[in-house]
Structure formats: C-alpha cells, structure tokens
Amino acid sequence: MTYGGKKLFLALSWFAFFIVLSIIILSIYLVTPRFAELHRRLPLLLWVLAGIVILAVGGGLLLISITALTGFDVLYPHGGEPITMRVLFPVVLTLGQLFGFGKDRLRDAFVDTNNALLWAQRKRFSAGKVLILLPHCLQHHDCEWRITFDIANCKRCGKCDIAALAEVADRYGIEVRVATGGTLARKVVSDFKPTIIVAVACGRDLSAGIIDSHPIPVFGIPNIRPNGPCFDTKVEVERVEEVLRELLFEPVRQSQLAEAPIRTKTGSEKTQGNAVG
Ligand code: SF4
Structure with a gap:
C-alpha cells in the first residue's frame, strides 16, 4: 500500500514543531533576565520545563514519523497518537494553506498519514x-x-x-x-x-x-x-x-x-x- 500524502503531512508537522520550538526558545531567552531577578534558579526551572514539553512533543512526532514512513510500529502502547494527530490536523491545515496547498490535498494527506499509522498498528486492533x-x-x-x-x-x-x-x-x-x-x-x-x-x-x-x-x-x-x-x-x-x-x-x-x-x-x-x- 502506498500513502503519498503522508510525507507532506509529516513535513508540515515538523515545520510547525520547529516554529513553535523557536518561539518557545526565543520567549524564554527574552524573559530570562527578568526571571533571574525574581529568583536565580527560576530561568533554569523554565528551561527544564520547556525541555520536557519539547522532548515529549518532538518525541511523539518522531515516533509517529518513523511508524508512518517505515510501517514499523514503534508507537507508545497507550494509544496517544490519535490525540497527537487530532492536534496536528488543524495546525497542518492552517500552515499548509499559508504555503499554498489546497484544503483537499491537506485533508487527503491527513487521511494518508492516519492510514499509514493504522496499517502499521493493525495487529493491535x-x-x-x-x-x-x-x-x-x-x-x-x-x-x-x-x-x-x-x-x-x-x-x-x-x-x-x-x-x-x-x-x-x-x-x-x-x-x-x-x-x-x-x-x-x-x-x-x-x-x-x-x-x-x-x-x-x-x-x-x-x-x-x-x-x-x-x-x-x-x-x-x-x-x-x-x-x-x-x-x-x-x-x-x-x-x-x-x-x-x-x-x-x-x-x-x-x-x-x-x-x-x-x-x-x-x-x-x-x-x-x-x-x-
Ligand atoms: S445500488 Fe442500484 S445501481 Fe448500484 S449496483 Fe445496486 S441496484 Fe445497481
């Protein structure tokens, strides 16, 4: 089975992830001096919290990407990927349209990615x-x-x-x-x-x-x-x-x-x- 649109969906998802990542890093960098005035350990705490969130989201996206692209089921067993996909869909739809992709193509790309994930996980269902x-x-x-x-x-x-x-x-x-x-x-x-x-x-x-x-x-x-x-x-x-x-x-x-x-x-x-x- 082939799922051509999944590469588009995943590429846009990673692009959205790096945009959010840049915004988070820039924001923390800008507020660090102010937070350091409040408490000298506060900036470190902020970086650690941001790192945990980034690792969780980026790690989830990495597992989704590996599973969708290779067909090898490396997803976490608790079934969190449908939630991640639900969150990613509107983000990719908005970002993709900014890049000039039509809604239909983006929806098909979402369906392709969903199918690729289900196909890799089919023995679980x-x-x-x-x-x-x-x-x-x-x-x-x-x-x-x-x-x-x-x-x-x-x-x-x-x-x-x-x-x-x-x-x-x-x-x-x-x-x-x-x-x-x-x-x-x-x-x-x-x-x-x-x-x-x-x-x-x-x-x-x-x-x-x-x-x-x-x-x-x-x-x-x-x-x-x-x-x-x-x-x-x-x-x-x-x-x-x-x-x-x-x-x-x-x-x-x-x-x-x-x-x-x-x-x-x-x-x-x-x-x-x-x-x-
Ligand atoms: S739905 Fe109607 S037109 Fe289609 S195969 Fe059945 S009987 Fe024929």
Whole structure:
C-alpha cells in the first residue's frame, strides 16, 4: 500500500514543531533576565520545563514519523497518537494553506498519514466488529432501490460499485452501511459500536470522520470523483478488500477468492463465480 500524502503531512508537522520550538526558545531567552531577578534558579526551572514539553512533543512526532514512513510500529502502547494527530490536523491545515496547498490535498494527506499509522498498528486492533461505511454518492444516480437502510436492497446490477462492495461484505461476513451524511454516519457508528471502521468518502468527510470517531480507528479510503463531488462517485473495491483481508488476518489468494463461498444476507451460500446478477 502506498500513502503519498503522508510525507507532506509529516513535513508540515515538523515545520510547525520547529516554529513553535523557536518561539518557545526565543520567549524564554527574552524573559530570562527578568526571571533571574525574581529568583536565580527560576530561568533554569523554565528551561527544564520547556525541555520536557519539547522532548515529549518532538518525541511523539518522531515516533509517529518513523511508524508512518517505515510501517514499523514503534508507537507508545497507550494509544496517544490519535490525540497527537487530532492536534496536528488543524495546525497542518492552517500552515499548509499559508504555503499554498489546497484544503483537499491537506485533508487527503491527513487521511494518508492516519492510514499509514493504522496499517502499521493493525495487529493491535480487535477485528471483532468491523463496519464498512459508504457514502450515498456511490450509488448510481438513477437507481431506484433504497440502500440507505439496508444494502441488501441493492439488486447488484453492476451499474455502480455498491454491487461489488456488497459482495465483498458478504464474503467476509461484515456489516456494511450507506450514510447520506455526517449525522447519519455518526448515528450508525453509535448504534453499531464497531471496533474498527473502513470508511469510503471524500477527504473532507474522511478527515472529519476520523476525528469524530475517536477512539474507534477509522481506515479511510478516498472515493474517486469522475463526475465531480457527490455524484456517481466510485471506489477502488480491491483496495477495500485488501484492507479487510489484513484487518481480519485472513490472507486469501485470488485463486482462493474465486472459490470462496459468499455468505448472503439470507444465509445461503454461493461461490464468487455466480454472485453477480
Ligand atoms: S449496483 Fe445496486 S445500488 Fe448500484 S445501481 Fe445497481 S441496484 Fe442500484
């Protein structure tokens, strides 16, 4: 898997860190004479406190960077990185725009970094209740079937990617829901209480969902928008399946997939070869 935007996100995060670091050092340097007048040990105490904060933040960012870039999980086990990412996101969004990067690119970069961290940590998560969350704009615009309440209503005609996604969900026995917006998506998450979410959406909705769903890990897969935003969008179904395979610790080769039984909503089983239609 590749996550191109993570380098941009991490570069901006480090830049923001060094700006804050410079401000802290300059501020302490300027107030040191005044503090020394109050007590001769006060400047030393100030430097020590600043050093602890800088080491904690810089150390956390270093661990996030190593994990995201190498895929090797060196993150602290208490799960502090989502909080760090939540703090970093608005900082990077503001700083990135000052450098001329568009909001969409910065949001995608955040999602990429989040995915890279989750990917490195995936063996830590419980795959007991995986939820696939899809946006309504994936459904073909003239489809008459109501899939927001139950994706089983999809007739799998193949005009949009919902058919292939429903089949993937059946094959792995995973719950899949279609949400028409952020409010419904939050309700689905709150009702279903998943242990991990695989979400398909645009960068804006994914970044908001990743932050809102904390502490539930959200693996974000950006949709493809050949017809503009929110209209007949598409998704790389293979990528969704690749993520599920890894999350469920079920490495399945393509040849095996072809013969793998599909568990339908009605409980009957059929093979992939006769699934469509
Ligand atoms: S695949 Fe399903 S959701 Fe898409 S157009 Fe056909 S019936 Fe509608």
